Every structure is written in C-alpha cells, then in structure tokens.
Amino acid sequence: MEVNSKPGILKRIAGPVVTAINLDAHMYDVVKVGTEQLMGEVIKIDGPDTVIQVYESTTGIRPGEPVVNTGLSLAVELGPGLLTSIYDGIQRPLDVLIQKMGNFIARGVTAPGLNHEKKWDFKPVVHVGDKVTAGQIIGEVQETRSILHKVMIPPRAKGGKVTKINAGSFTIDEIVIELDSGESFPMMQKWPVRIPRPYVEKHSPSIPLLTGQRILDGLFPIAKGGTAAIPGPFGSGKTVTQQQLAKWSDAEIVVYIGCGERGNEMTEVLTEFPALKDPKTGNSLMERTVLIANTSNMPVAAREASVYTGITLAEYYRDMGYDVALMADSTSRWAEAMREICSRLEEMPGEEGYPAYLSSRLSEFYERAGLVQPLCGGSGSVSVIGAVSPAGGDFSEPVTQNTLRIVKVFWALDANLSRRRHFPAINWLQSYSLYMAQLNDYYDEKVSPEWNKLRAWFMEVLQKEAELLEIVQLVGSDALPEAEQITIEVARMIRELFLQQNGFDPVDTYCDLPKTLDMFKMIKTYAELAYAAQVAGVPPSQILGIKSKNEMPQVKFTKDYKPVLNKIYAGMEAEFKELRA
Amino acid sequence: MKEYKTVSKVAGPLLFVQKTEPVSYEEQVSLVLADGTMKRGQVLDTSDDLVVVQCYESTTGLGRDTGVRFLGETFKMPVSKTMLGRILSGGGKPIDGGPEIIPDKRLDINGAAINPYARGTPRDFIQTGISTIDGTNTLVRGQKLPIFSSAGLPHNEIALQIARQAKVPGSDEQFAVVFAAMGITREEANYFMADFERTGALERAVVFLNLADDPAVERTVTPRLALTTAEYLAYELGYHVLVILTDMTNYCEALRQIGAAREEVPGRRGYPGYMYTDLASLYERAGIIKGLKGSVTQIPILTMPGDDITHPIPDLTGYITEGQIVISPELHRKGIYPPINVLPSLSRLMNLGIGKGMTRDDHKKVSDMMYSGYAEGVDLRGLVAIVGKDALSERDQKFLEFADAFENTFVRQGADEDRTIAQTLDIGWNMFIQLPESELEKRIDRDLIKKYHPNYRK
Numbered sequence A: 001m002e003v004n005s006k007p008g009i010l011k012r013i014a015g016p017v018v019t020a021i022n023l024d025a026h027m028y029d030v031v032k033v034g035t036e037q038l039m040g041e042v043i044k045i046d047g048p049d050t051v052i053q054v055y056e057s058t059t060g061i062r063p064g065e066p067v068v069n070t071g072l073s074l075a076v077e078l079g080p081g082l083l084t085s086i087y088d089g090i091q092r093p094l095d096v097l098i099q100k101m102g103n104f105i106a107r108g109v110t111a112p113g114l115n116h117e118k119k120w121d122f123k124p125v126v127h128v129g130d131k132v133t134a135g136q137i138i139g140e141v142q143e144t145r146s147i148l149h150k151v152m153i154p155p156r157a158k159g160g161k162v163t164k165i166n167a168g169s170f171t172i173d174e175i176v177i178e179l180d181s182g183e184s185f186p187m188m189q190k191w192p193v194r195i196p197r198p199y200v201e202k203h204s205p206s207i208p209l210l211t212g213q214r215i216l217d218g219l220f221p222i223a224k225g226g227t228a229a230i231p232g233p234f235g236s237g238k239t240v241t242q243q244q245l246a247k248w249s250d251a252e253i254v255v256y257i258g259c260g261e262r263g264n265e266m267t268e269v270l271t272e273f274p275a276l277k278d279p280k281t282g283n284s285l286m287e288r289t290v291l292i293a294n295t296s297n298m299p300v301a302a303r304e305a306s307v308y309t310g311i312t313l314a315e316y317y318r319d320m321g322y323d324v325a326l327m328a329d330s331t332s333r334w335a336e337a338m339r340e341i342c343s344r345l346e347e348m349p350g351e352e353g354y355p356a357y358l359s360s361r362l363s364e365f366y367e368r369a370g371l372v373q374p375l376c377g378g379s380g381s382v383s384v385i386g387a388v389s390p391a392g393g394d395f396s397e398p399v400t401q402n403t404l405r406i407v408k409v410f411w412a413l414d415a416n417l418s419r420r421r422h423f424p425a426i427n428w429l430q431s432y433s434l435y436m437a438q439l440n441d442y443y444d445e446k447v448s449p450e451w452n453k454l455r456a457w458f459m460e461v462l463q464k465e466a467e468l469l470e471i472v473q474l475v476g477s478d479a480l481p482e483a484e485q486i487t488i489e490v491a492r493m494i495r496e497l498f499l500q501q502n503g504f505d506p507v508d509t510y511c512d513l514p515k516t517l518d519m520f521k522m523i524k525t526y527a528e529l530a531y532a533a534q535v536a537g538v539p540p541s542q543i544l545g546i547k548s549k550n551e552m553p554q555v556k557f558t559k560d561y562k563p564v565l566n567k568i569y570a571g572m573e574a575e576f577k578e579l580r581a
Numbered sequence B: 001m002k003e004y005k006t007v008s009k010v011a012g013p014l015l016f017v018q019k020t021e022p023v024s025y026e027e028q029v030s031l032v033l034a035d036g037t038m039k040r041g042q043v044l045d046t047s048d049d050l051v052v053v054q055c056y057e058s059t060t061g062l063g064r065d066t067g068v069r070f071l072g073e074t075f076k077m078p079v080s081k082t083m084l085g086r087i088l089s090g091g092g093k094p095i096d097g098g099p100e101i102i103p104d105k106r107l108d109i110n111g112a113a114i115n116p117y118a119r120g121t122p123r124d125f126i127q128t129g130i131s132t133i134d135g136t137n138t139l140v141r142g143q144k145l146p147i148f149s150s151a152g153l154p155h156n157e158i159a160l161q162i163a164r165q166a167k168v169p170g171s172d173e174q175f176a177v178v179f180a181a182m183g184i185t186r187e188e189a190n191y192f193m194a195d196f197e198r199t200g201a202l203e204r205a206v207v208f209l210n211l212a213d214d215p216a217v218e219r220t221v222t223p224r225l226a227l228t229t230a231e232y233l234a235y236e237l238g239y240h241v242l243v244i245l246t247d248m249t250n251y252c253e254a255l256r257q258i259g260a261a262r263e264e265v266p267g268r269r270g271y272p273g274y275m276y277t278d279l280a281s282l283y284e285r286a287g288i289i290k291g292l293k294g295s296v297t298q299i300p301i302l303t304m305p306g307d308d309i310t311h312p313i314p315d316l317t318g319y320i321t322e323g324q325i326v327i328s329p330e331l332h333r334k335g336i337y338p339p340i341n342v343l344p345s346l347s348r349l350m351n352l353g354i355g356k357g358m359t360r361d362d363h364k365k366v367s368d369m370m371y372s373g374y375a376e377g378v379d380l381r382g383l384v385a386i387v388g389k390d391a392l393s394e395r396d397q398k399f400l401e402f403a404d405a406f407e408n409t410f411v412r413q414g415a416d417e418d419r420t421i422a423q424t425l426d427i428g429w430n431m432f433i434q435l436p437e438s439e440l441e442k443r444i445d446r447d448l449i450k451k452y453h454p455n456y457r458k
C-alpha cells in the first residue's frame, strides 16, 4: 500500500482503540499502527488527535511508535477465488494465515483476500469495438463447478469502446480488457466495504427464498431480496436455523458470517458443507459458499468490520445477476463490537450503553439487501437473515427492537419450545412475514391454488389451540366440547408433524414445496374426516384413536414417502367409514 | 531498571502514574512499597502523560510513595511437565512447599485465538458415567460445557464425579486435570483437594487456588494461568486436559470491580460492556487442533445470582459455551442426586459424538424421546395442581407418570455410580414401556423400537 503522508505518533493505547497525534487522515482511512504495522481504521478526528480502531491485539504497543496512513479505505478484493474461501473479518484467508503464522492467530501479518498467482480461464463475452459501461459483464470464468463468475467493468469506471480484449489463462492482476477511454482492467476489482455497491434500481420482491424448512416456507416465508431476523436466547436454535438456510435455501450464492460466535461452529460448517450436496446443482455446497469467521475471541474491531466485508461480497455476486443469501450470526455481537469501541471514545452512549448510531447502522446494513436491477441489467438479489442474541432472551432490548423496526420477517425463537426439543423452536404465534401479500401469487401459480388457503387454515387452528389451551389449564381437556377436543388434536398434529422438523435427520432436514404441500393436505384431510365423523356422532376417543394416524410421522422420515402417504389415505378412509357404520 | 515515584491517584485496584517513559499496553509492573514489599500489576491504559496500572493484589499500603517499575514485557508464566501434581496460588506461585517451577517455556497467559481453520471437530464421546450428561447432554473432547448452579447445591460433587469418572471408552491416552479456583472458600477448596488426594488424581493435576480471602483482582489472572497450562499440556505434550474453573461468578465480579474503578460506561446490570468478549477469550480456549494429539475440555462452574439464568453471568456464558448443565434447587429438595434438570440443559456438540460407531444407534432418538416425554409430564404437573389427576386423559396420565419415573430412575444415581452408556440408554428403554408405542413412533424409527424396546427383546 502506498504512503501518502508523513507518519503520526501514537499517544495513547487502551485496548482496541488507540490515539495518534500529527496524523494527516480522513475518516475510515486504513492506517498501520506501531512498529509491527498493525492494521487499523480511523474512527474519530478530534483536534490534533486521530482515534483509530485496531484490527489486531494492541498488547505491547507503546506511545511514541509511528502510525502510517495508507490513504485508502478498508476494501475487499473481488474476483474469482472468493467461493469456497474462509476469511476473517477483514478478508484475510484463514488457511493462508495458518501457513504464515501457525495454528494460533498472531498479529502483524497481512494476506491478500484472493490468490494472485493462480491462473483462471477467462472467456470474453464482448468484442473489440463494442461499447462497454460500468458494471457491464465482459467475460466469464468457471469459478467452481456450480458458479460461473462474471467479470465486470468496475462500477465507477468511465467505460468506452473496447480496443483490446484477451481470452485465455490469466491471473486476477493481468489486464484482460483495454478501452478507448484509456482505461484497462484486470479481472479483480476492489471495493470499500462501508459503501454500498451501486445498482440501477430496486424492485419489490415477489419470489420466495425457499429454505426447505416447512415452518418457514409454509407459514412465514422470506422473499428473495428480503430481510429477516431470528432473535432468540442461547440454545434456542439461531445457529442451526442459519446453517439450515445456508445449506438448503435455493439461493445461488451463500455468504455466511460467523460474527463474534464460536470457533467450533465454523469448523463444523467447514467440515460439513464440502460433503453435502446442493439439491439444485448436485455439486458440493461449499462451491457456492463464502465463509467469514471472526469468532468471539478474535479482535473486536475486525468483528465490527466482518459484517461489511460479508455484505460487500454478497453485493458483488448480486451485481453478476445472482440470487445471494447472506446469514449473519450474530448481529448482536456486531452491535456489541460497536458498543465496545464507542465506549472507548468516551462518547455519550444511547440505550444500554450502545452507541446512539446503533439504529442507523442497523438500517444501513439491512438496506443493502434487496432485489435490484444491477448495472449489467437483468436482476440480482441479496437476502439478509440476521441472528439476534438478546441479553437474557428479552426481546425488548435495543438490538432486537431496532432490528424489528427494519426487517420484514420475524422468526421468534422460543426457549419454551427448545427446552422441550420442539425444533425449529420458532414460535408460531409471535412470528410473522410481511411478504405474504407479495408472495401469494407465486404460491397460487407455481405451487397450488390451495396453498394460501391451507396456510390460513393452519394459522387459524394454531390460534384456536392457544385459546383452547387456556381453558384446558382451568378445567382439563375432558371438559372441552367434542369438536374442540378434535381441534386440540389437529393442532397437536400440526405442531408435531408439520412444524417440528429435525435438522439432524438425513431426510427430514430438507422438505421441498411439493412435500410440504402434501403434509399440509394430509393433516387437513384428517381434520375434515374427523369433524365430519364427530358431527355424525362418533365419540372423539375413537376419532383420535384411529390407527392410520400413527403412520403419519413416517412421511417425514421417508425419502420416497408417496407409498406411505397413499397407505395413510387408504387407511383413514377405511377406518372412518367403519367408525360411522 | 527505572523506578517512578509519580503515583498521583489510587482508586480501587488502580494506580495512576504520571510522566513515565513510554510504557506498553498490558506491560507487567512491579510496585515497591515503602517497607520494601513487592506487588504485581499490569498496564491498562498508557499515554505519554499518564499510565493506569491495575494491581493484582490488595492495595493496602499503596500510596504516593509507592515505587513503580515497568518490567518491559507482558504477563508470561513458566510452564513445564513438572507442574503436574503441584499446587499454585491464583497468581501462579507454588504454595505446596515445593520448589519453584523450572520453566521448559515461558508463555503469554493471554494465549492467542485458535485460527478457526486450524480447529479439529470435537467428536470423541467422553463417558462421565452420569446418565443426565451421557444420555441427554453428551460431553465430547474439546467441548466447553459449564455447570450452572446456585449457592448450596452440589455442583462441586458433580464436577468431581465427572473428573473421577470421565473416560473415552476404548482409549488409554494421557489424561490430566487443571483445576482453577477463584474466590471459593477454603472449605470448598479442601473438599476438592481431599477428593483429588483420595483418588490419586492429584498426581496428574495442576491446581491453582485463589480463595475467598485472596485479592479479587488476582482472579482475573487465575483462569488464564490455568488455560495456558492446559494448552501447554495439550498441544505441546499431547495430554487430554480437563479444565475445571470455579466459580466464574467470582471472576465476573472482579471484572465488574475493575470496570467500576475505571469509571467505564457499564453494560447490563453494571457488568462491563466487554464482558462477553472477555469471557470468550477464556471459554474459546477449549478445543482441539487438527494434527495435534491433545485436547482442552472445559467445565466452568458458576453460581447464578438469585438462581436467575437470565443474569448476565450465566447469560453471556451460555451464549459462548457449547451448552450448559443446569442444576435445579427443586430436584435437590426432592433429595435427588445429581439434581440436574435436563430441560434447560443442553450439549450443542452432542450430535457429533453419538450414534452408531460412537455410542449406540438409538442414542439420539432415545434422548429426544426422553426430553419430550419429560417436558410434557412436567407441564402436566402444573395442570394437575389445578384440575386434579382425574381430569387428565389416559394418555396424559401416562406422561405424568413418565416424568416421575424419569426423575427417580434416570436422573437419580449414586455419587460413585459409574454407568456405561449402554446402561444409561437401557434405563431409558425400560421407562418407555410406560408410554403408548404410537407416542414412541413419533420420534423413534420402527426398526430401533423393534431392536431395543423391552417388549420385543426377550
């Protein structure tokens, strides 16, 4: 990196925040701190003082050491080679860091985000004489078996007529295109992480991001380009849900950010994903995935940056026209990183010690989601799913509240459910999706005209159950009217068969829309037969005791479940007929 | 070495020293009292005009005349294999009358974060012989699994039973225990020491003792010494190390005390806003590393103030650790040992260490069934209190009885009873007889029922 001003001098060190004097700097310039050249970023300018957050441990650094401004903003390298990588919060590849400094993370080591030696096979899609503009796709590289990387003119370029374009094998630094504007570009581009990448316009999402999770696809769907939050106390299933989405959602690219969470969870993803098959392409899931791991014990300033690094990578693939899903686990740890840094600035904090700008940072982040027309035309999307870890599991705390004001989907995790191993522990009465109206047409046309009605009926039964359970608490279940005893049983079936989905069962972990529809219908059919029998005078104990019902769980756990389902239908028909005879 | 006599302020555990040479962040400090006594401290904040030093020991006798010497390095501790069998103070000095530790190496006590890419997957099942752990909240090597308890409950007994009985079936690798006491009473410490001696565990243990009457600030160092020792034994000498840290609540109180003295903006309930990060810098030091032989498994113990699991100490801990074992005053009152309440307990790494080839093919399903059955039974107890048992359906009555059986046969066991995993799972199946098979089928595959259900086994 180039040095464009004379070094400042360190004046004070207290944890991850240091102060320098006599440094010529602008906000968010990247600086090199101390004789070990630790990477940092300017976060405050105050008279002669420049306040810097340092991405590495500051232990052992002393006043008087130099601080050098690079004059550049914190940026990421964008180009082929991102997929299958695992980075820390500032895009240092963790595998490269091991080669450079061993099993433990030392400091003062830099490593570029992309491999600059590797050659990629570049196939141009424009010709000499064509006019190209910023954001336009000029060529392709098969990045992984699943993903064709689109090489683009950088967003802020002038553009012009192509004077030269090279086909063949190149590193990301070699020039592949020259324009009559005098500009020439390699495959790699850089982008400052704190600035959203530009697009032409944003559209209202209308297609669901399918997740293979019945409660999400069936009752509370998120749209492609939408935003969702998963708040929940520890152990309620935030991480497993995020990982399920990373595995099974029908996004083309997945960016998974482990922000201030456990090291072992990232290891788990790293060992599991390469072995799992993407249901869409049949290739390994890793081939569409980028991981960012800035775990809880890694430097807190780099944790703060990790979220921006992640969303910038997501936008880059969106700009190629892909549907990208980004999971951030957990946005609360990001907010806490802001709080830790802010408290060292001796600024007046807002609620619970969080910085006053918490809510604007959160909304700026979620605003980078969306279904857009990228500069190259067509459409691309970034869906953002943020886990929230409320202190004490109390949703009234600032991060949860500020997030809920922004996102459109709320998947409320509930410790009362996880404690009884009802998974996913998503509370069906508290959760909501504000995309329903936009997605109705999709379900109507692409899945089944019955879908929306079945969904509404399920919600109604669950709501009714909640009311009935209050009565049961007072008088016992036997005292309920007969029809309502059946409602209670149907609701139990919805909860146990439909809502519960075991993420660790090889079959049940993923449930596509046709199977979800079949399970909707199976329960509805039982309910219809049951109510009819009850009206015809059959006692509830007999209705609830039919044998074919016991087969229903097998539908979940059987891959080719249709024969099981047919047997259940045949059984129900026969049994109810007999009961009414 | 230069000695400064420019202390301008002493507040709580902090000393403010003026006009020094450039001093580095977290540099170690010797404080020399007027009578020649030496105390240790560390730099918390350094600038060209003022240095803030945190004293690890009691601040009695510190004042304007205290001499301050900056030692030019961060906190390093000597480590060597000869530490096994030794008892050290919470600051790392031998207190068993034995010789000083002859260092093989001197290591920074803060360690460094394991590169997530270097981590191996913890999946070796540790059999503790306790059903509520092995059966329903399985511990694996390299895991951090805390015990959440309350004052007056037998968490120490349980920790010791784990330390005594823990083994990886079919393995005879080197095993060591590192025990760090923070602010516990002499009596509690004696209880641990007596058990270590009785069972011969002391020979393969390293003990760090910071007792209730030892300086509170020293407690912030004790777990770091313990974990540095554990990492050395594990990653350099190939030991499988079990680290017991007790009581983390006292550790957090010490953090709060330092934060208050620095006049920091507090986070929730007066605890420092960085407590999550600080605790993570301890708990994340559990694990295994690809290609290395040893492992560090952590069992931190904490007492929940007011038995409140949402209190910041258990809350932040639970957000970092890989599950928690929760001890229940209610079960304890019923006379059940170990009074582990499985419902709020969790082992997040369980799925990696159980199943065919590791424990038994039915393990996961048996565990799921026990959880849901017990949860349902416990809920029904509340209902029975209002409407009476007779108002329950036949199905519900069975679950009610199941919950009682669960507590009395599965949870309850002797303090020296060392159950194999097969025994634990079979106890589960014997309780399943009480439930309708259609209920079992909701969670357990038919083939497993046929294979293990007592009705099918002759």
Ligand SMILES: Nc1ncnc2c1ncn2[C@@H]1O[C@H](COP(=O)(O)OP(=O)(O)O)[C@@H](O)[C@H]1O
Binding pocket: A232, A233, A234, A235, A236, A237, A238, A239, A240, A241, A418, A423, A424, A425, A501, A502, A503, A504, B346, B347, B348, B349
């Ligand atoms: N969909 C699921 N299926 C099965 N088990 C689950 C599911 N979701 C969560 N769990 C269980 O709950 C535990 C805690 O989930 P996790 O996602 O780690 O919680 P959080 O991130 O909210 O702390 C997991 O280890 C797993 O045992």
Ligand SMILES: [Mg+2]
Binding pocket: A238, A239, A240, A261, A329
């Ligand atoms: Mg989690």
